[in-house]
Amino acid sequence: MNNPAGHSPAPLPALERDVSTPLHRQIYLRFRTAIEQGVLKPGERVASARSLASALNVARGTVEAAYGQLAGEGYLIARGPAGTVVSPALPARLVEPRRAAAGHVERGAAPAAPDVARMPPLLPLQLGVPAFDAFPRKLWARLAARRIRAIGVSDMDYGDPAGHLPLREAIAAYLGVSRGVPCSAAQVFVTGGYRASLALAARVLLEPGAQVWVEDPGFPPTGGVLGDAGMRPVAVPVDAEGLRVDLGRHRAAAARMAVITPSHQAPLGVSMSLPRRLQLLDWASRARAWIVEDDYDGEYHYASAPLPALKSLDGHDRVLYAGSFSKSLYPGLALGYLVVPQRQCQAFDAALRAGSNGCPQLMQAIVADFMHEGHFARHLRKMRLLYARRRAFLEQALQQAFGDAVAVALQGGGMHLIARFPGVQEGDAALARRAQTAGLNAQALSERCASAREQGLLMGFTNIASQVQARRVVKRLQAALAL
Template structure:
């Protein structure tokens, strides 16, 4: 290619002198792009540095720095006395048909079947978006959290770096697991050793790990319906066949599952506080579930996501505390007790399963971030954890009472409250013939989040697995004034005003 044409290409290279990026980095990027798209081809000689400076109005050092970076990455070859050339080892670009002007670039090839399953699995899960507003579900009261204490504990750990700041145990920080053993025994009746506990990056990671290593593609798994869609997502991503099992006033209908899908390899349950209906699994149902699991060598995943917040007595004993056959994996989260951004959860596995879960955890992310674990261990050991739970339990109870009173005084003819003795949310059923989706859309248009109970039903479930029309209303994070406003908006919507 003639030198004059090369000079034209060089002179046209885009440089922005007002940008924060150094000029030599811009020049390096522009030359590299010209090489990769074929404007500067292998073997082509570049102008001498002084000529380069004249063409672009930059310093010689800028050009030298850009040349040095390009040479280090293999784009340029230079020989004293001969000049600088585009490396002959740079392959010529392969031309491809241009995409239609109106279309966005697509995937190089379709996702694998497994990839498509993973992507589709959580498509129906609703995520929090935008600022907090009534009646956001599953959200704890964050403004009650002692962030000043937490910041001090984390800072203290950062000031004392030790061997824990390298790669850590995939199972988690041992002092934290030891403290969790003591806490879980006292609060949930769980008997375990630190070796049975695996710290995870939230309960969602725990559910994904369990679905992946306990189930083979095609295995059946029981899933509460209505139930937590964030749990059915990992099951489907693992290739399991999710079998919806109805929930009534006593919790999961074990007899229905046994009659229609006895071959299931796993059952997912929220026995202490069922999501979204708020019921607790009765003792006969718990014993029946454990008997079925033991007889069929099936796993039971107990998701105990908010049992700390029980307002009419002590928290209920866990299902795991009744397990005598090593069937139950207990999954806990700290998102509801601490704050969701912490992303810390844990599993309590039967002894025979624990080491396999640790190895699977190591495959996924090696180990959960260590400093938050260390700070949490200090938070528990110094008594802050227990005080925070007591304080937030009282606060949540006050807000729960305010919501129940508000519904009774303003919307009693429109809504019937479900169980309200636990958790961060309240299930409310329509007394009239309202359409959930219509009500939900109208609320969102007026700045109020109204989660339909139908959102929690499995899309493939029959009528027995679908709750009566209603809403799930979050209260723990909602200030009284915002709650009162939300009830006014909901009242206008339900009355058609």
């Protein structure tokens, strides 16, 4: 971490490598706490990912995953060649000092937990979060209260590390009907989310050092998770039809896995074409490689019905389907799931029993009730209509404010749009920096590219509740960009 005078960055305390907390999570927690307690101040530059990775003896992707999460939550801002800094829009100190127990800090965690009541609010245009105002909280509270009242002695023990059986059954039923994924409950494994699912798949199916295709541009944490697991991510370009399988073969012919987002590519939003899907499945079958399908927001398709999952075309059982409740319900659940080929169920079950007590059973039971009683399907239908409207609010406000100076890319679905400013000389990183300084969480598309630097601002629209709010947010953006 650098001080304002530009001295060499002070190293973080040594990471705990013998605990369950992933390394990128440890780095994220320590930076977040340092920012919230005023140790790192607004505008202060932090170490580059390369130098910090070298100092901590971790993969560069591990640091980039931590920095990506911090940037996504509004703590850090990337300024291209000028480095990465603490967001100037943050107050100088977010939390009051706390007295920790004498000499005690939880291993693998930050020195002090943040005060949730004082956490920075959700910033306009933030990516990757559902519409919090539209979540059925009263219904959810009733289901939770019913479960708590009915809790018995058997509910107080550890549950099945593979997941609460009624939830696994509900997920299997939902996927078979809505996503075209035929599977049994035994093939569904409940995890702590996408990162946990990917780490589990890598640990069970791959040898250390294996090459894995990842999308370029792509979702930053993917490379970090794979790097932490000892794998070698290989960036493969994405075009209008999805992952370039031919370039993947050229760059890493011996790859053992590909991690893709075929329904709505993260972040470009394109859907993988049928010929490209068949090409990828053929590669996996011939190379005896695996495909992890991250269907992170596949439910949200506005032009037509949601596209069938890639897994529905998998005739050789090479695809693992990863889903999450973070986008469909809310991220605080920290629940995801992984559908694995039938012949791999025993290996995955053994891996979970050896290394995990599983996810909290009570929360899994509430989600299972929500699904079994039909609330989940109704909620998704409501959200599809709502997000289509909110996307239109933001798109129209951008067009009215910027006119021909902006080109808004609207794909078939997803939870964000891309606004490009083709006549502007500055790069998207500079524009994103201006927006973030004004308290708007637009992100630079180029920062998610490993090679070809595509330009554009990524803007989440899920929490744009009205036309009035959209105009107000875009007016702030227009003033910040000075276009």
